Amino acid sequence: MSMTDQLVQANQAYAETFDQGDLPAPPARRLAVVTCMDARLHPEKFLGLEIGDAHVIRNAGGRASDDAIRSLIISSHLLGTNEYAVIHHTDCGMLSFTNEDLQQKLADETGVDASNIDFLPFPDLEQSVRDDVNRIKESPFIPGNIRVRGFVYDCRTGTLTEVPAA
Ligand SMILES: [Zn+2]
Incomplete structure (x- = not known):
């Protein structure tokens, strides 16, 4: 049985006892999380x-990213969320490579130029959180009254720590 077959099997068991089919689409706690x-x-x-x-x-x-902002615009304007959290984490793979590394690897492995793709890696965990909080706040399409806070999640301890605005 493939992994996907296992998913289908797990879903059958899930659906047998599923009883929350009447939830409204707008999030009850009016929250959006980017992680x-x-x-x-x-x-x-x-x-x-x-x-x-x-x-x-x-x-x-x-x-x-542009696509995350796209989702947040829909989240706020169409589905009523008004509070956002950006959560990056310790030991993130995005700390371990540069755009140039991955662009070169793709060029080597596929023969196709990937130099126009920004994979959004980062060298500094807390700064990346601040950058993303600011990017959301600065979007002209995200309402100014929305609260946006940033955090680092520690994969070893399960702890969330707020990143203060710079
Ligand atoms: Zn990560």
């Missing part, structure tokens, strides 16, 4: 979120 795709992060658990509570937007690094 990394890292498999060691379980944001719903480490933030105490229940189904229906919040938007959790994940990508490599938890960066406030």
